[in-house]
Amino acid sequence: MSARRAAAELLVAVMDRGLSLDDALQATPSFLSLEGRDRTFARALVASGLRRLGGVSAVLSRFLERPLPESAAHARALLHLGATQLLVLGTPAHAAVGETVETANAMREARGFAKLMNAVLRRVAREGAEILAALPAGADLPPWLFTRWRAAYGERAEAIARALLHEPPLDLSVKDDASGWAEKLGGFVTATGSVRVAPGARIESLPGFAEGAWWVQDAAAALPARLLGDVAGRRVLDLCAAPGGKTLQLAAAGALVTALDKSEPRLERLRENLARTRLRAEIVCADALEFRAREGFDAILLDAPCSSTGTLRRHPDVAWLRRPNDVRALSELQMQLLDVCAPLLRPGGCLVYAVCSLEPEEGPAIAATALQRGWRRGPVQVGEIAGADEFITPDGDVRTLPSHWSDKGGLDGFFAARLMRA
Numbered sequence: 001m002s003a004r005r006a007a008a009e010l011l012v013a014v015m016d017r018g019l020s021l022d023d024a025l026q027a028t029p030s031f032l033s034l035e036g037r038d039r040t041f042a043r044a045l046v047a048s049g050l051r052r053l054g055g056v057s058a059v060l061s062r063f064l065e066r067p068l069p070e071s072a073a074h075a076r077a078l079l080h081l082g083a084t085q086l087l088v089l090g091t092p093a094h095a096a097v098g099e100t101v102e103t104a105n106a107m108r109e110a111r112g113f114a115k116l117m118n119a120v121l122r123r124v125a126r127e128g129a130e131i132l133a134a135l136p137a138g139a140d141l142p143p144w145l146f147t148r149w150r151a152a153y154g155e156r157a158e159a160i161a162r163a164l165l166h167e168p169p170l171d172l173s174v175k176d177d178a179s180g181w182a183e184k185l186g187g188f189v190t191a192t193g194s195v196r197v198a199p200g201a202r203i204e205s206l207p208g209f210a211e212g213a214w215w216v217q218d219a220a221a222a223l224p225a226r227l228l229g230d231v232a233g234r235r236v237l238d239l240c241a242a243p244g245g246k247t248l249q250l251a252a253a254g255a256l257v258t259a260l261d262k263s264e265p266r267l268e269r270l271r272e273n274l275a276r277t278r279l280r281a282e283i284v285c286a287d288a289l290e291f292r293a294r295e296g297f298d299a300i301l302l303d304a305p306c307s308s309t310g311t312l313r314r315h316p317d318v319a320w321l322r323r324p325n326d327v328r329a330l331s332e333l334q335m336q337l338l339d340v341c342a343p344l345l346r347p348g349g350c351l352v353y354a355v356c357s358l359e360p361e362e363g364p365a366i367a368a369t370a371l372q373r374g375w376r377r378g379p380v381q382v383g384e385i386a387g388a389d390e391f392i393t394p395d396g397d398v399r400t401l402p403s404h405w406s407d408k409g410g411l412d413g414f415f416a417a418r419l420m421r422a
Contacts, residue, residue, distance in 0.1 A: 003042040004081065004103045006030040008110075010046040011077040014317050021050065021317040040200075044167075049084040050316040051165065054140040056083050059128045063120045074109035079117050083124045087132050093125035137161045144324050145309065152360050159403035160358070160413075168313040169409040170197050173222050173245065174214040175252050175277070181208060191387025194219035196409065212277035217245040218314070220400040224354035224416040225301055226385050227398065231255035234298040237344060238281075239288045239337065242266030244273050246301055247281050255299075257281040260291060288337055296346030304334040306355035306362050310413025313402055331361045338370055338419075345421045350378060354416040358401070363415030367397060370419055378418040 010031055013024035025031060031042055049056065060083055061067075068076045082100030085091035100121060104114040137158035138146035149157035172195040174181045182189045184207050187197035195214065197206075208214050225246045228236065232254030238247045241259035243266055250257045251274070259281045261267050267285055274281060284291070307327050308318045334355065341351055353370070355362045371377060379396020382389050391398050398416040405411050 001099060001103045001106060002030070003034060003038040004045070004078070004099055005107060006034055006038075006042040007045040007049070007081050008074055008077040008103070008107075010042065011049055011081060012073045014046075014050065015077070015320060016073045018321060020321065021046065021315065045081055045084065045089070047167070047316060048088045049081050050320065051167075052084060052088050052140050053080070053316075053320060054142070055132050055135050056080055056087055058135055058139060059083060059087065059124060059131045060120065062127075062131060063123045068113065072110070072113060074107060075104065075113040075117070078104055078107070078110050079113070079120065082117060082121045083128065086121065086125050087128050093122075097121045097125065140165065141319055145319060145322070148324075149358065152358070153401075156401065156403060159406070160401055163402035163406060163410045164312045164316070166313075166410075167199050168218075168412075170199050170201070170203070171195070171217060171219045171222075172197065172214040173217040173249060173252075174208075175212075181214060184208065190219050190405075190408070192219055192223065192385065193387070194222055210276070212279075215245060215248050215273055215277060217249070218311075218412040220310075220404075220412040220414040221245060221356065222249060223385065223388060223391070223398055223400070223414065224303065224352050225249040225253075227352045227380060227416055227418045228299045228301060228350060231299060235295075237293070237297040237300045239291075239300060239302045239341070240304060242270050244270035246303055248273060248277055248279055250301070251279040251281050252277075258284060258293075258297070260284040260286055260288060262287045289340055291340070291344070293344050296349065297344055298346060298349055300341050300345055300349070300351040301354070302337055302341060302351060303354045303356075304337050304362075306330050306334065306357040307359055308356050309358045310356040310400075310402070310415075313410060313412060327359045327361050330357075331359075331366065334362060334366050335369060338366065338375075339373070342374070342421060347421060349421050351375075351419045351421070352416055353419060354414060356412055356414050358413040363399070363417075364393075364395070364397070367395070367417040367419070370417070374422050375419040376422055378420045380418060 009028050010024045013019045085096035101114050101118045104110040104117055138161045178189045182195045185197045187195050190196050236250050236255040236257050238259045241247045242261040247259040264285050307322050312319050380392050391400050393399050400411045400414045402410050402413050
């Protein structure tokens, strides 16, 4: 019951207060008071509720004469999570219905809706699965977002939407001996060299974590840094670096890395990761738009702030926190960041621009504008990165989609372009 209450309060924090799920997990006392299996269950429940929010809401609407009032946020969240247990997690009906109703009775904010929940959830248990299965692809996404993807990707949009319905595997970047660590961790080495293991394990308890042998990084997120080529001994600026996966990659490859980010708390996580992995980088806390350097860098990696719509497998809350006008505002910021990179890069230097977004305005459109402003493209060549040929676009950029590697657990959506200073 405590876990279900915590999950409801987490869902309210995201959907009604606008917090990211990561921030809500750090700021919700009822969740922080949980331990062990209860904490794992609460987190899995709210993540599943967000991942299937559109579809579960559509099912519930069939059995509600009218939506719950706006003031009933906790009751609405608890009802949604009860239906999620039935439709997504496969919780036995007697447990899902009984525990949800009992939790409602114990919560002042939801007590008046306990009888309604009992009636609705019993109908969901009998009829809901068939309704959910009949919903069209994209039903679990905000309509504005899926409409954008249909325009950008055509029929592939449905495959992308389907790829977002499942908890993703855990990808690791290792310092060395990928095959050895894959065997130790019960996983496998992906075509691009990441180690992929099943989700659900407590990361800190896995072999190799304490020794700093690896760090968590989606296989797609590991590609942009590799577009810089051999960085050993070269001065590389990692802009917007925190929490630092790409900084660790560059440092492990022998680069002299300057990692810049304007968030001191996020940089603290980077410092912890550097200490754990025994890697070195210069840390700078500053606004990238105002940063000046005494001498130019050999290469720059700009993993720009973006809508993050390519990461919905891991962060399903993002779909519901973003708004259509966010894409335009973020694309303007991305172009500003790209403009300030030119004087930071030595003549002939290389910049990789990357975003974990599926939106064309934040990817190909930025690259096209950069070409108009004096940059030239350094097209990625077939065979340049083992296992990545299918991600290379006709223009020579890199585009990964959640629907890639569908038989192996999918990928985050990334766009990366390699640009050269004229």
